[in-house]
Amino acid sequence: AQRVTQPEKLLSVFKGAPVELKCNYSYSGSPELFWYVQYSRQRLQLLLRHISRESIKGFTADLNKGETSFHLKKPFAQEEDSAMYYCALSDYGGSQGNLIFGKGTKLSVKP
Amino acid sequence: ETGVTQSPTHLIKTRGQQVTLRCSSQSGHNTVSWYQQALGQGPQFIFQYYREEENGRGNFPPRFSGLQFPNYSSELNVNALELDDSALYLCASSPGVSVSNTEAFFGQGTRLTVV
Numbered sequence A: 001a002q003r004v005t006q007p008e009k010l011l012s013v014f015k016g017a018p019v020e021l022k023c024n025y026s027y028s029g030s031p032e033l034f035w036y037v038q039y040s041r042q043r044l045q046l047l048l049r050h051i052s053r054e055s056i057k058g059f060t061a062d063l064n065k066g067e068t069s070f071h072l073k074k075p076f077a078q079e080e081d082s083a084m085y086y087c088a089l090s091d092y093g094g095s096q097g098n099l100i101f102g103k104g105t106k107l108s109v110k111p
Numbered sequence B: 001e002t003g004v005t006q007s008p009t010h011l012i013k014t015r016g017q018q019v020t021l022r023c024s025s026q027s028g029h030n031t032v033s034w035y036q037q038a039l040g041q042g043p044q045f046i047f048q049y050y051r052e053e054e055n056g057r058g059n060f061p062p063r064f065s066g067l068q069f070p071n072y073s074s075e076l077n078v079n080a081l082e083l084d085d086s087a088l089y090l091c092a093s094s095p096g097v098s099v100s101n102t103e104a105f106f107g108q109g110t111r112l113t114v115v
Helices: none
Strands: A003-005 A010-014 A020-022 A024-026 A032-039 A045-049 A072-075 A083-091 A099-100 A104-108 B004-008 B010-013 B019-026 B031-037 B043-050 B053-057 B064-068 B073-077 B087-094 B110-114
Touching: A003 A083, A010 A020, A020 A104, A024 B064, A032 A072, A099 B031, A099 B043, B010 B087, B019 B087, B019 B110, B043 B064, B073 B087
Parallel strands: A010 A104, B010 B110
Antiparallel strands: A003 A024, A020 A072, A032 A045, A032 A083, A083 A099, A083 A104, B004 B019, B019 B073, B031 B043, B031 B087, B043 B053, B064 B073, B087 B110
């Protein structure tokens, strides 16, 4: 079954420290993976998607098919990065375009 | 360009009742997806509508139903409410069904409490 696992409910780091938010997936086909972010009192929004191979707000994520992982990384965390982060997988199966989300990781960046 | 709006923002219903949640998609978007987010969980896909037709469904019982209108706004209906239906319901719209070249834009959600 398709599944997204985010093993950490909470990740706390100091400003300037590197950040890695873990995401592992289970999918039988060729997945499309995303990171969504929800800042305090704001709506869920797309941070980045693996097919774009882009860096947004200093965050990057590399799809590792061998390890079935899509970890989100940033070399130097900022206080404004504090938010809830969700890893998501696009399930093309019979339901084209729906997203399967992990349970989320709350990132707290301390001054 | 307006964003995705959902109404109401909060509501309380009694077990066994029926509820209708509404979503106005972002201008130019013809695809709407609904998600249920229980406390401490990630959003869970309920179903998707594309050009007024259901285009996919998650693992939810038939008492969860929906509609999409010609202006691409959408409704989520839940019959025979159960306590476990208490959750945040999210609506997301996108310009098309191919996720590889589109982004899902989420509304603020409707917080449903079933007592």
